[in-house]
Amino acid sequence: MGDSDVILEMRHISKEFPGVKALEDVTMVVRRPTIHAICGENGAGKSTLMKVLTGVWPHGTYTGQIIYNGEEMRFKTLKSSEKVGIAIIHQELSLIPELSVTENIFIGNEKTTNFLIDWTEARQRAEKIMERVHLDVDPDTPSKNLGVGQQQLIEIARALSKNIQLLILDEPTSALNEEESDNLLQILHELKDEGITSIMISHKLEELTRTADAITIIRDGHTVETIIADEAAPERYDINRIIRGMVGRPLDNRYPSHERLSGPVVFKVDGWTVRNPIRPDMLSANNVSFEVHAGEVVGFAGLMGAGRTELFRSIVGRSWGNFVSGRVKVKGQEVDTSTVPKAIDAGLAYVPEDRKMLGLNLLDTVSRTIVSAGLSRISEHFLINGDKEAMAAESARDDLHIKTPTILEGVDKLSGGNQQKTLLGKWLFTEPDVLILDEPTRGIDVGAKYEIYSLIFEQAALGKAVVVISSELPELLGICDVIYAFHEGRITGMVDARETNQEELMRMMTGIETTAA
C-alpha cells in the first residue's frame, strides 16, 4: 500500500495528558531517503510526537495510526520500534562515561558467542561504523574523555550498529558549536546517500532550511503544514512562512490589563560575561547589559538553551557558570551579588523555573516554605518566632490567594498553580526590589496563569522592577512593557512590547535579525 518511497506515515495522531491535549490530529508523511525536519515552538508537541513514534508512549495511549514501510505499527516499547529499524537520539546523551567508545556503541546490543563477547571483533566492527560517522578516535577511549560533539557521534554510531532505516534526532545541534554542527549535518547527508532517512527536531531555522528536504511545522499539537524544499530557489524555503506557521495563533484575552509605569532605573546590569562551566571555550553570557525601571515588567525571550536561565542564575549569587566580569546596580548603588544571601540582601529575588526541582522543598509545609528565604526577618535571639511565622504565612496566603486548607499543609499537596503562588510568596517575603521570574506559568492552567499575571502587575505597581523569562511569546507580549531577545548568550534585540510581534521576536531569538540593544 502507498508509495514505496514513503518510509513513514503518521495519521491523525492524538495524545492527551490529564487536562492537556498534547497532540491533536497530527499527520505527516516522511519519504525515503530524506532529511525531514520538524519545527515548532517550545511545547508545541514535537517531542511527544517522537515519543509516540518510538513507542515510549505505547500503542493504546494515543489514537491514530503509524504506518512504517507500508505496515501499521503498534509499538509497545522503545525496543519494539528499534527492532524494525527506528532509532532516536535524545538531547541528553545516554552514554556511560566510564565505558570505552566500542563498549558504548554495542551496549545493550552485544553480540555474544557462548555468552562471551569477542572484543577484538567488536572493536573491528566499531571502527567500521566510526568511519561512517567521521569519528576519528581510539575505540578504547573512555567516552567521558571525548567532547559533546564526539559523544553525539557515538550515539549515532550506536544507532547505526543496529541497522536502522530511520534515525530521529531531537535537537541534535543545541549543545554543539558551529563546526561540530556542520560536521553532524554533513554526516546526515552521507547517511541519506546510504539510504537512511533522518527526522530532525530543531529550533535553528538557519540550519533546517539549509539541510532539510522537507519541514513539518507543528503548533499547539497540530500540524500546520509540511513544506518541501524548493531546490530551484536560492533560499530553498520561505523563512517568513515558517515563522508565521510556528507562532501564528491568535492572541486571546488571557492577560489582565496593566498600566505601564516607568519610574527611575531600579535594576541595571552592565557588561555581564560568564563562561560555560562545562565548556570553558563558550561564553554563556557575552557582555550582557540591560536595565529595568521601577514599575516595569521586562521580558526575556529566547529559545530553549539560549542561556536566559543561566544568565540570571549567574547574576543572582553566581549560582551558575564561571563569572568573568560585569556589574549589578540596584537603585543606582553597585551591589555585591557574589553569593545568594548577598544577592537577597541586595534586594534581588530569583524565582526559579522548575518549582519542584529548584524552587520548593516538597517535604515542607506552606508556612515553612513562605519564610524559608527570610528566616532572619522572623527571628529574635537566634530563635524563630512561631507567631511571626504564622502571621507571615497567613498574610501571604491571603495576598496571593493560595488555596490551601491550612498553612500547615504540605506543599506537595497543593496544585501546580498554588505551588507556584507559594514559591512566589517565599520570594516576596524577602521584600525584594527586583523580582526575577523564570517561566512563572509553566505547567499551570489558564486560570492560575491569570492570577500569576495579576500578582506580577501588583508587584510592578508597588515600584518593583520585574523581569519575566518566558518561552511563550504570547505571554511576553501580553504582560511585558519591554522585551529583550536573547540568543546564544547575547542580547540580540530590545523592543517595546506594544510595537512588536511574534514574528519579529522569533527572528531576533533565532539570531536572524538583530536590533541594536
Add this chain to the structure above:
Amino acid sequence: MNRLKEFFGGSLRQSGMIFALVFLIAFFQIATGGKVLTPTNAMNIVNGNSYVFLMSMGMVLVIVIGQIDLSVGSVAAFVGICVALLMSDFGLPWWLAMLAGLGLGAAVGAFHGFFLAKLTIPGFITTLAGMMLFRGLQTWIGNSQSIPTPEAFWILGGSSANGSLPDWGPDFGLNNSTLLCGLVAIGFLWWSKLRTRAKRIALVGEAEAMWVTVAKNVIMTLVIGYATWLFASGHSDLPGRVHTALPIPGVIVIVLAIFYHTLSQRTAFGRHIYAVGGNRLAAPLTGINVPRTYFFTMMNMSILAAIAGMMFIGRSRASGPSDGTGWELDVIAAVFVGGAAVYGGIGTVMGSLVGGLVMAVLNNGIQLLGLGTEIGKIVKGMVLLLAVTFDVMNKVQGKPSFIGRLMDGLRPKKGDEAGSAEPPATEEPRDPEWPAYEPQDPTEAPA
C-alpha cells in the same frame, strides 16, 4: 473519625510510633507479670539506653540532611579512653577532662565535616573510614586495657548513689527532686500551650479547637505525672538514699532533647538542615550555605557521641576496649523506627527519642521474659524493617498512602473532608473568590 483526625493534626503516622510504644509497654507489662513498670526497671532502661537516646538526637539531623554517620560508636569509645587516660595518667580534674572530651568530639566532627563538606566525600565513606580509624586509635591508645574512671563520672552514668536526683526535705513518699521536676514540667506545659494558643488567636484569628488543646494537655499531664511517680516512688537501698529518682543520664537526655528539639524546629540552622535534606538543589538558591550546614551537622553528631562515650565510661566505671561496639547500628535503627525517611528531609528529634524508647523497651521486655539476646536481635530487625517499609510504602508517588488504604473503609464519604484528603491535583481548581479570567479589553493582536 474527624474528631480523631483533628486531634492528631491529620497525621496518624507521626502518632503511630507512640501507639506502638504504649502497646509494647502494656504487652510486656502483662507478659512479665508487672516487671516492666517498676521504679528500678525504669531506671535501668534509662541508664542502659541513654547513650542511644542521646546520639539518636544528633543522628536524626545527620539522616535528615541526607547523610549517615557510621563512626559514632568508635568516636564515643575513642573519646572515652582519652578522657579516662587524661584523668588517670595525666591527673586532670574530672571537669577539665570532660571539657577536653567535648573538644575532642568537636575536633573529630570537624574532621568528618571537612571531608564531607569541603571535599564532598560522601558521609557514608567518610564515617566508615572514621569508624575504623577511631576504633583503631582507641585500641592503640588504651593498649586494649580497661582504664577506671573517678566517681564524678559515675554520677554522669547514673551508676552511683548520687547518680540520680537527690533526696531532700520532708518525705511525701516520693523523691522530692523528681516530684518538683514533674510539677514544674506540667505547669510549664499548660502555661506555654495555652499562651501559644491565645497568641495565635490574637494574631491570626484561628487555632486548634480548645478541646484539642485541653485533651492533649491532659494526656501529657497524665504521662508526665505517671513517669514522675514511676521514677520517684521506689525505695532505694543505696547508702544515703530513701527513694529512687530520675537518673542523671535521664536528666541529661531530657535537657538535650529540649535543646535539640528547639534547635531543629526553631532556629535558622535547623530549618537549613531540613531544607538541604528536602531538596539539595533548591537549598543553595534559597541562600543556604550547604557545605556549612553539612559541616556543623557532622560536628554536632561527634560532640554528642563524645558525651555518650563519657556517660558510658561513667556507667561502667571504666573505659574498656569493646566500648561502643555496634552503637551506630542501634542509633541508626532508633532514628528510622522513629519515622525518619531513608532519603532524608524527614525526621524529628522527638520521633527519634520515641524510636529509641521502642527499641529499648523491646530489649528490656525480651530480657525480662528470659529470652536470649538473639531473640531480641531478631525482633528488633523485624521492627526496623517493618517501620521503614511502612514509611516507604507511604511515600510511593502517585499511590494512595498506606494508611489511606488501610483506613479506606473507615473514612466518611467524600464531601465530608477538607482538601487534605484529595490527591495532589495537577490542574488548578477554580477559586470562586478570585474574580479571575474575565475577558478584558481585547488586546490587539500585533499583526
